[in-house]
Amino acid sequence: MNAPSAVLGSRDRSVRRDGIDIRGLLFAGFLLLALLFSLAILTVLVGSQVVQGFPVFAERGIDFLTSDLASNPANAGVAQGIVGTALLVVVVAVLAFPVGIMTALYLEEYAGDTALARFININVRNLAGVPSVVYGILGLAVFVTLLAVLGDGDGKTILSGGLTLAVLVLPLVIITSAEAIRAVPDALREAGFGLGGSRWQVIRQLILPAAAPGILTGTVLALSRAIGETAVLILVGAVLGSFSTNGSLGALLTGPYTALPAIVFDWARKPGPAFQADTSAAIIVLLAITILANAMAVVLRNRYERKW
Amino acid sequence: MTTTSSEGPAPAGPDPVLEADTAEPAASVAPAVVRLRDVGLFYGEFRAVKGVSFDVPTHQITSIIGPSGSGKSTLLRSINRMNDLIAGTRMEGEILYHEENLYASYVDPVEVRRRIGMVFQKPNPFPKSIYDNVAFGPRLNGFKGDLDGLVEQSLRRAAIWDEVKDKLKQSGLTLSGGQQQRLCIARAIATDPEVILMDEPCSALDPRATLQIEQLMAEIKERYTIVIVTHNMQQAARASDRTVFLNMAEDRAGYIVEQGETAQIFTNPTHQMTEDYVSGRFG
Amino acid sequence: MTASAAPGGSLLRGSRRRRRNEAAVRGALFAAAALSILISVGIVLSLVFEAVSFLSQIELSQLVAPGWFPRRGMFSIATVVVGTLIVTVIAMTIAAPVGLGSAIYLSEYATPRVRGIVKPILEILAGIPSVVLGFFALTWISPNIVQNLFPEAKGFSLMAAGIGVGVLTIPLVASISEDAMRAVPNALREASYGLGSRRLTTSVRVIVPAAISGIVAALILATSRAIGETMVVALAAGASGGSLFTVDPLGPGQTLTAAMASLAAGSDQVAGANAAFQSLFFLGLLLFLMTLVLNVIADTFVRRTRQKY
Numbered sequence: 001m002n003a004p005s006a007v008l009g010s011r012d013r014s015v016r017r018d019g020i021d022i023r024g025l026l027f028a029g030f031l032l033l034a035l036l037f038s039l040a041i042l043t044v045l046v047g048s049q050v051v052q053g054f055p056v057f058a059e060r061g062i063d064f065l066t067s068d069l070a071s072n073p074a075n076a077g078v079a080q081g082i083v084g085t086a087l088l089v090v091v092v093a094v095l096a097f098p099v100g101i102m103t104a105l106y107l108e109e110y111a112g113d114t115a116l117a118r119f120i121n122i123n124v125r126n127l128a129g130v131p132s133v134v135y136g137i138l139g140l141a142v143f144v145t146l147l148a149v150l151g152d153g154d155g156k157t158i159l160s161g162g163l164t165l166a167v168l169v170l171p172l173v174i175i176t177s178a179e180a181i182r183a184v185p186d187a188l189r190e191a192g193f194g195l196g197g198s199r200w201q202v203i204r205q206l207i208l209p210a211a212a213p214g215i216l217t218g219t220v221l222a223l224s225r226a227i228g229e230t231a232v233l234i235l236v237g238a239v240l241g242s243f244s245t246n247g248s249l250g251a252l253l254t255g256p257y258t259a260l261p262a263i264v265f266d267w268a269r270k271p272g273p274a275f276q277a278d279t280s281a282a283i284i285v286l287l288a289i290t291i292l293a294n295a296m297a298v299v300l301r302n303r304y305e306r307k308w
Numbered sequence: 309m310t311t312t313s314s315e316g317p318a319p320a321g322p323d324p325v326l327e328a329d330t331a332e333p334a335a336s337v338a339p340a341v342v343r344l345r346d347v348g349l350f351y352g353e354f355r356a357v358k359g360v361s362f363d364v365p366t367h368q369i370t371s372i373i374g375p376s377g378s379g380k381s382t383l384l385r386s387i388n389r390m391n392d393l394i395a396g397t398r399m400e401g402e403i404l405y406h407e408e409n410l411y412a413s414y415v416d417p418v419e420v421r422r423r424i425g426m427v428f429q430k431p432n433p434f435p436k437s438i439y440d441n442v443a444f445g446p447r448l449n450g451f452k453g454d455l456d457g458l459v460e461q462s463l464r465r466a467a468i469w470d471e472v473k474d475k476l477k478q479s480g481l482t483l484s485g486g487q488q489q490r491l492c493i494a495r496a497i498a499t500d501p502e503v504i505l506m507d508e509p510c511s512a513l514d515p516r517a518t519l520q521i522e523q524l525m526a527e528i529k530e531r532y533t534i535v536i537v538t539h540n541m542q543q544a545a546r547a548s549d550r551t552v553f554l555n556m557a558e559d560r561a562g563y564i565v566e567q568g569e570t571a572q573i574f575t576n577p578t579h580q581m582t583e584d585y586v587s588g589r590f591g
Numbered sequence: 592m593t594a595s596a597a598p599g600g601s602l603l604r605g606s607r608r609r610r611r612n613e614a615a616v617r618g619a620l621f622a623a624a625a626l627s628i629l630i631s632v633g634i635v636l637s638l639v640f641e642a643v644s645f646l647s648q649i650e651l652s653q654l655v656a657p658g659w660f661p662r663r664g665m666f667s668i669a670t671v672v673v674g675t676l677i678v679t680v681i682a683m684t685i686a687a688p689v690g691l692g693s694a695i696y697l698s699e700y701a702t703p704r705v706r707g708i709v710k711p712i713l714e715i716l717a718g719i720p721s722v723v724l725g726f727f728a729l730t731w732i733s734p735n736i737v738q739n740l741f742p743e744a745k746g747f748s749l750m751a752a753g754i755g756v757g758v759l760t761i762p763l764v765a766s767i768s769e770d771a772m773r774a775v776p777n778a779l780r781e782a783s784y785g786l787g788s789r790r791l792t793t794s795v796r797v798i799v800p801a802a803i804s805g806i807v808a809a810l811i812l813a814t815s816r817a818i819g820e821t822m823v824v825a826l827a828a829g830a831s832g833g834s835l836f837t838v839d840p841l842g843p844g845q846t847l848t849a850a851m852a853s854l855a856a857g858s859d860q861v862a863g864a865n866a867a868f869q870s871l872f873f874l875g876l877l878l879f880l881m882t883l884v885l886n887v888i889a890d891t892f893v894r895r896t897r898q899k900y
């Protein structure tokens with residue numbers, strides 16, 4: 001909307017040709033440096049991981065992706081982590097998306113400017129700022145305990161992990177969905193109501209389709225956050241070494257589990273260059289997934305960014 | 309008892325009850341579909357409209373004119389309860405639709421809006437195909453008949469069929485402004501309302517498109533009753549049968565200065581203020 | 592308005608089924624919204640109960656100890672809080688200038704094309720999992736930067752962790768303060784340029800002051816995020832088995848979050864209902880309160896910006 005730099009740039013140059021504005025140049029140089037810093041870090045980070053992790057893929061190829069965890073770094077692979085992360089993503093999507101979008105709809109379309117709505121809004125914003133490790137405590141105290149009582153294990157399962165992650169990303173889903181819903185122009189609502197649409201009809205047939213790209217972007221970002229989240233998993237027990245991906249779905253959901261970032265954490269603390277290389281290789285897999293998800297969200301948003 | 313407008317031009321309202329209504333000045337001869345009785349409208353504490361009473365006669369075009377901010381839109385939107393959607397709005401008095409109070413506690417605003425349709429100031433087609441725009445209302449109502457036929461009929465009545473018949477699958481947003489507004493009229497017509505409310509429907513259009521809409525209104529008034537808000541004096545003079553002139557009082561609340569046959573308001577107004585306004589001396 | 596009886600068979604009454612459905616939808620949506628309150632209540636309760644239980648099990652003097660060694664009953668709050676503060680200060684020393692500089696550049700200097708390239712890069716950086724950054728801080732930042740600049744630094748250090756956390760919070764600072772700067776009306780810029788000001792003057796004297804609420808909010812939120820960041824410190828700060836009280840940023844140290852991670856990950860091999868395990872909840876409560884206060888303060892600043900424009 002406002003691109004002052006493009007508009008005003010020419011004036012900056014044309015006026016005051018006398019003398020070079022050293023302070024201005026230094027400042028601009030500093031700003032550019034600040035930007036380049038992030039770029040450099042990102043490059044070094046990805047670069048170093050590729051350099052360290054590539055030999056693993058070169059030597060073992062697909063084997064690294066299909067092997068189970070092992071105490072010998074030469075055989076250890078991330079298959080269980082990939083399965084665990086995929087399952088967690090499904091649990092998060094199934095739980096957090098409907099509840100998050102429903103909450104956003106309530107806040108934007110039903111609640112109006114009541115004290116209750118304001119309270120829920122503030123509450124959601126504060127939840128968004130709660131450190132993830134605290135969500136881990138919630139998961140440990142509530143979900144793990146609950147599932148331990150209901151089931152026969154210790155409750156540290158894909159379900160308790162997924163539940164906790166779902167709660168963790170819920171505020172993010174709510175906030176981004178509410179933003180997308182708020183961006184839908186009132187003209188669309190009025191047209192729908194003017195034709196005799198009930199509130200739910202207007203939401204279902206006009207508002208949700210119009211807000212869908214924005215909501216989708218938010219949910220993809222939320223998933224990407226869930227995929228990389230580690231602290232929560234450590235607290236709700238993504239233990240290593242005994243995650244069987246061969247059993248039935250029931251066993252998968254109710255037994256011990258692990259996930260990609262938990263494997264990264266575990267290997268990162270193991271001594272020796274062999275496991276360091278494995279860690280980098282696992283990071284490459286994790287980064288590939290999260291960066292892909294993030295890039296998808298950015299593309300989605302840019303593609304559908306609507307000028308009403 | 310209510311009567312919804314059915315196919316066919318025959319005036320279907322109840323018998324005139326004008327005799328019972330002696331208190332009202334300038335009562336129209338045609339039977340009234342909608343009657344406003346001492347209507348006051350509020351946004352929170354602010355009173356936007358006060359003491360408004362007028363009848364909307366069947367199969368006529370009633371125009372509401374007045375300076376900007378005099379409450380024309382607020383008044384119009386109270387007739388199909390669109391104001392309900394704005395938090396903090398409140399209504400005083402009565403609005404009768406076939407002698408039934410639209411604001412009675414048992415009334416469902418959704419039903420009101422299905423019978424009293426609305427066309428907005430800025431054309432606002434849905435970001436859907438032309439066909440789906442027109443079919444939207446009928447689908448809401450669970451229409452079971454020949455939808456293609458209904459869409460065609462509505463587009464024909466809105467005098468836009470010939471322009472869009474080959475591109476019904478195209479988005480309604482690809483049309484020109486004037487076409488979009490006629491599409492919105494077609495969309496309103498498709499739900500078969502009895503009354504159509506129009507809030508400055510031509511203010512975003514060029515003169516040619518404006519004329520097209522005015523012609524269209526003249527054509528459809530034998531089927532529908534139209535209430536139009538306009539800031540365009542010529543439009544009110546040309547297109548409407550009756551005119552209601554609002555102005556703002558000291559407290560910024562809109563009130564009726566004068567109402568009557570359009571010809572009389574424009575050629576022989578009773579109030580000096582009306583004369584000044586219609587001749588463009590203020591507003 | 593008045594509760595009048597409907598005339599027999601009024602069509603304006605509407606379908607009862609639809610009204611029931613609408614009420615059901617509204618109820619379901621409200622239930623979803625109410626869940627978020629339930630979550631907050633759950634968080635507070637799960638923290639408070641176990642934290643109280645922890646406090647009742649120990650002597651309060653155990654909270655003042657030479658260090659944080661939960662297995663040995665030494666629960667020095669000062670150790671973990673100071674460790675957290677050191678990491679946070681280092682992180683903000685990096686994130687504040689870099690994030691703000693990026694924001695000013697993006698908002699006031701960059702052409703739309705540069706923006707189009709740089710914004711996604713910041714977004715990707717924001718999406719890097721913190722465990723990855725933790726590994727990077729330990730294996731790259733620590734030897735190549737920290738130990739290069741300070742040869743006496745250890746492999747594990749609060750410094751390396753702080754830098755890692757700083758990198759993690761740069762995108763947060765940049766994006767929130769850029770939003771605030773872009774919300775400054777163009778008229779202000781034009782007025783400044785119209786007076787012949789250069790871009791430096793306009794940015795620093797006009798735009799930044801006008802956007803100051805948003806910028807402050809960004810910095811506070813980033814501080815809160817830095818305090819709560821877990822994985823980077825858990826990997827790079829070392830001291831997973833506990834730590835003596837220290838103010839040396841070049842050596843290993845313990846933070847609130849790292850202490851929680853090592854309690855949970857089993858490096859302190861505790862579980863069950865003993866005091867060591869329950870200290871996890873006590874730390875969680877401390878962390879929750881610290882970040883909550885910061886978030887609430889940031890929120891008031893954000894609201895102040897909204898009111899202004």
Ligand SMILES: Nc1ncnc2c1ncn2[C@@H]1O[C@H](COP(=O)(O)OP(=O)(O)O)[C@@H](O)[C@H]1O
Nearest residue numbers: 351356375376377378379380381382383394560
């Ligand atoms: N949503 C609203 N909230 C508060 N006041 C409003 C709202 N809409 C209109 N008003 C006020 O009501 C008065 C009448 O507005 P409106 O009906 O739009 O006038 P008109 O259509 O004649 O220009 C104006 O003073 C306007 O400021």
Ligand SMILES: [Mg+2]
Nearest residue numbers: 380381382507
């Ligand atoms: Mg108006």
